[in-house]
Amino acid sequence: xxxxxxxxxxxxxxxxxxxxxxxxxxxxxxxxxxxxxxxxxxxxxxxxxxxxxxxxxxxxxxxxxxxxxxxxxxxxxxxxxxxxxxxxxxxxxxxxxxxxxxxxxxxxxxxxxxxx
Amino acid sequence: xxxxxxxxxxxxxxxxxxxxxxxxxxxxxxxxxxxxxxxxxxxxxxxxxxxxxxxxxxxxxxxxxxxxxxxxxxxxxxxxxxxxxxxxxxxxxxxxxxxxxxxxxxxxxx
Numbered sequence: 001x002x003x004x005x006x007x008x009x010x011x012x013x014x015x016x017x018x019x020x021x022x023x024x025x026x027x028x029x030x031x032x033x034x035x036x037x038x039x040x041x042x043x044x045x046x047x048x049x050x051x052x053x054x055x056x057x058x059x060x061x062x063x064x065x066x067x068x069x070x071x072x073x074x075x076x077x078x079x080x081x082x083x084x085x086x087x088x089x090x091x092x093x094x095x096x097x098x099x100x101x102x103x104x105x106x107x108x109x110x111x112x113x114x115x116x
Numbered sequence: 117x118x119x120x121x122x123x124x125x126x127x128x129x130x131x132x133x134x135x136x137x138x139x140x141x142x143x144x145x146x147x148x149x150x151x152x153x154x155x156x157x158x159x160x161x162x163x164x165x166x167x168x169x170x171x172x173x174x175x176x177x178x179x180x181x182x183x184x185x186x187x188x189x190x191x192x193x194x195x196x197x198x199x200x201x202x203x204x205x206x207x208x209x210x211x212x213x214x215x216x217x218x219x220x221x222x223x224x225x226x
Contacts, residue, residue, distance in 0.1 A: 042216035042217060043203075045215070050212060055212060056212060096211065104164055107158035107159050109157070109158050
């Protein structure tokens, strides 16, 4: 199974709502990632978890709160978002530590978020 | 810091060969990846280079020169379905921080 799943596929939320994005993988990967991608731009790294511990936070505003409850699941809790946070949110996973021959990231299909 | 550069757009004809370049200046390096991304979809892995030289995989090849901070992706026998964005990504020494370049939008014309 080389699939990363994400739910929901689409989400529309108001600026006062609280919602969560979910990501799951069963490849035994111990690194999981959240990316934000705006139209016609590359993915921007938000958070990295390795062995269920937050290892990288790319100065993301506190209205985004990640959580890694176990080695297969990754959540992103959203609260008081702004319209400019509307984007495609991608989850990915990879082997960790990195081992040859390659340790590419496997991406989920993403959640398209619209903040109204 | 990390600085990765790619051409913004390229156009090629079906059946032709196209080379997409990527230059990088990064504080650490543990490999360079190429991904393909169709509009509205997630990126999918194409190739990985950590040592200098050419890696070939079917119609796709990728080359790396670490001393020059340079890579290219070579696509042969182009097909219409190859129209997509192509992203190069550099990963740091710890193998966790994947930094993506701006992407190259390739249009394949009949």
